[in-house]
Amino acid sequence: MAFSLSLPSCLLAVLGLVSPGPETGAREAQELLRIVTTIPDLADIARRVGGDAVRVDCIARGSENLHSVRLRPSHMVVTSKADIFIQVGLALEHSWVPGLLESSRNRRIAIAGPLNVGDGWPGRIEIPVTLDRTAGVDIHPLGNPHINLHPGFGPFAARKIRDRLKEERPQSAEMFDERCAAYEKLVAGHAKRWSRISELLKGRKVVQYHKEFSYLCKANGLEMVGALEPKPGVPPTPGHLAKLAVKMREQEVRVVLHGPWTPGRVAKDAAQRAGARAVELQVMTQREGDSWHAFMDRSHEALLEAWGLELQKAEPGKEKEDG
Amino acid sequence: MPRLYWGQTSRFTNAFNPAIGLAVDGTFSHVESDDLEGYKFDLNLAELTMQGPLSPNWWGNFALEANTEEVELSESALYYTGIGERSSLRAGKFFIDFGKQMQIHVHDLSTPQRPAVLREYLGAELPGTGVQFDHWSPIGEETAFRFSAGLFSDMKSHGHGSLFEEGGDHGHGGEDHDEVGMHLEDRRELSDLIMTARATAMKDVGTNGIFQLGTSLRSLPEFGFEGGEDDAGDELEVDGLDQSVIGFDLSYGWDSDDGTKGWDLGLEFLRMEGALAAEVVDDGLPTASLDVYDGSAQGWFAFVEHDWNQQNGFGVMVSAFEHLEEGAPMDTETSIYWSHYPTEYTRFRVAAINRESDEGEDSQALLFQLTGYFGAHGHPYNW
Structure with missing residues (x-):
């Protein structure tokens, strides 16, 4: 039998504060993909595309200024256990996501990086000509980042999330395709x-x-x-x-x-x-x-x-x- | 955890190059005490910071502070995060992990000065040169537990931000005490290196509150005091001393649903034991001696802060402590402060500070502070 002991695990064992070990985490990961999203919009879309294959946690409450969100211990806990971290990007969550990712120390996310749904967003607006604070304090180099208020955001984000889920769980690709198509149809009705x-x-x-x-x-x-x-x-x-x-x-x-x-x-x-x-x-x-x-x-x-x-x-x- | 955990670090982040920032902090103050009286402008600091990843497993930061009198490298460290989930190893020069406050630079504090008990026992700012292991672990879904252990060969406090000492700050726990200074041998046995440790747990309270509890230790197993030369030309020094500081802290933070209003409350207790301070005993003879004050002293600080909107916050802080000298006279410092943020990158603060001493040396100060941040300003610290 092979044993894998890390220094932190030993120290925590001494303190009697051992958290679920990596083996337990691996078993859970095979059953459920853990997703953390920055905003509830992305959480809803991820649940609709991922269905029963995912567990989704969200950071923002939905009522605060997205440029400054107060982080909580539970945010660090869920982020540390996440398989996928999804944000809008375009510097919308810029002031707190880097700190959250750094302090949660999720190596999987640190290496893979967050999924930036806003990457490749067509028709970006209000892109500053120069990055100069005389033009304002909230200067977003990639343009206005509030794309979740565009009617095309839902389907666009759903396709991005579907593609990432298919990379993580190729065996469930068909299911993700079907759920994404159904979601696009739902949104098209609205x-x-x-x-x-x-x-x-x-x-x-x-x-x-x-x-x-x-x-x-x-x-x-x-x-x-x-x-x-x-x-x-x-x-x-x-x-x-x-x-x-x-x-x-x-x-x-x-x-x-x-x-x-x-x-x-x-x-x-x-x-x-x-x-x-x-x-x-x-x-x-x-x-x-x-x-x-x-x-x-x-x-x-x-x-x-x-x-x-x-x-x-x-x-x-x-x-x-x-x- | 601070409202903006990382400040504005990545406002203009760059995947390959370090994020660069500059902070400028100055004050205009009036002080009235037994030793000092009058008005003064101070450039507390102009600080250059850089930070960024070196690779997926390595990260680094750098902070160079300057004012009208000195330039000092206050931080320069590398972090390795490849040793396991939620662990990191830091090496270089960085602020020690003690209590809720000591990792934070004075200009980034929500209070106008470092609490008086921390200034007295540890110094206004206390960077150390060494290594630190740090790990955190979830307990359930809403609690995070963290501990750190550090080993340092050098730890010298430096200070700006204390109003009641001429020329800035002094710290018994870190550096000079009047003409008597703390002395650390350049090279020591491994067991004689300075040690720090901290354990803390932080938990969600409801949907809008955070409660944190922690304990910290700094131990100096081998150091000395030196006081120059006496009239006979003999060096005044005492070696083979030890000292430790232990602290307990708790804090509670709450913010409104829209994140624009909030309350923060905190309390920290410190106890110092061992060789606390030394003074030159000079009876008018050619020879003098160093008298070491060996014993214990304790103190505390508490604060309440209220952000009533995104631009304005009000706070009260009280700190009481026993002085590090024979008889341990008690000092109490009370600060009332209002911080106003015209923009996210500019802070204006007004503070009124009163200090009362058992020895009858009372002081008052009125402080106007202006702080500005250029670029991506931020300092790494753990919660």
Whole structure:
């Protein structure tokens, strides 16, 4: 019989604090692929594509600023046991994922690297010409990273996740293909309603607090007149808000969009000053009992409601889901 | 675990080249005490940092600090992570793993100064040259346990950020004490090297809270004090001394669902034993001697901080400790501070500090601090 003892294992054994050993971990890995995602959107999509072959844990709650997420012991634990770590990438989770991966010391992830769903995303927007902080604090070298608010994100991410799962579990490739195709079909059903909503929204003008809804606005043909932040990541200044109010009145902007983590009172005051209304939108899927396509349904409905619009008749967007 | 564990390290990360950053920290202060009074501008530091991976199994960092008086290499270390799951080995010069605070540079603290008891017993900042093994292990799904053990040949405190000592800081635990300094032989037996150890566990509390408990040790098995020469030309030194510091810490952090508000509470107790300090006994004769204060001393600090939005935080810190001298007079330092972040890369802080001593030497200070970060600033430290 061969024994494999590492120094850390011996020290922990002495302390009586031995965690499940590598053999146990290997057995579990054959049964269930452990996936950790940064945002609930990716967790939902990974569950739909991976089905019973995966266990998915998520880091972000769904309501916080994704540029700064407070890490917790449980995040380190699940990340240390993960087979696949999935993030949006494009520097969205840049301020906390490197630290999480470093401190969790998962050698499998350290060598393979995280799966960056945003790699190869077509139509990136707001790519800075120069990497200069006079242009703002939240400067993302690869462009605006909030691609999870684009209607095409779900299928795009699903295909990326499917490909990675097939590499990890080639014996289940057919199942992953089938589940991915079913998910794309599900989203396509919802997307019909999103397209109809988009027709109604096209050409309307909007202001954001922080430019995190740019993909949603662009996909719906909304014209982005400006942002309450004078530069990305720089809090609104009185001078900037005064100029923006004049611009909003001139261009008849009726809606100011802001996320749950941005100061709602500032958005409300700025909107009222220009005769507009502030509308809070979620910036990602919520953690419990939510799905990415339901989140996109809510986002589109919220935009309709923001302008007091209604679709003429019911559409199949709320049709049956696969659970 | 700090809100931004890694700060802005990888804001402009590069897969091959180290992330480079620069931090500038300065203060304008008014101090009123028995020895000092008046206003002063201080450039506490301009610090250059670099860090990045060398390969999948190797990682390194470097920090060079400069102010108007000195340039010092405060950190330069390599990390090897290829020895097993959740383990690492670090070698070089780096801040010691003691309590919740000592790995963090003063300018990155949420408090305006290092707590007084830490300054007194360990020094404002305490890098050591040596090696450290570090491992953490999950206990269940919501608790992480970590321990480290380090061996160092050199450990000298250096300091900026203490207002009440002329010319900066002094630390009994690390370096000079008035004209008497701590002395470590250049080469020693393996058993005489400085040892550090820490064990800590951190656990989720509900969905928004984190609780952490830890204990730390620093042991100097062989060192001496030296105090220059007396009037007769004889060197004043005492060798063959030993000293240890043990600490217990606990902390609790909570943040709101949207992550913009939060509370942090912490408490740390320290006890120091052995040869604590020395002073020159000079009775006016040509010959003098060094009197070593052998015994024990203890102290603690506690803080409460509240972030009421992303840009503003308020805190109170109290630290009380027995001085490292005969009679162990008690000092109590209380700080109230407000930190404002105009942007993620700029911090403005106002602090009022009061210090009371059993010996009747009371001091007050008002501090205005400005800190700016260029590029990818960050220091590696374990939780």
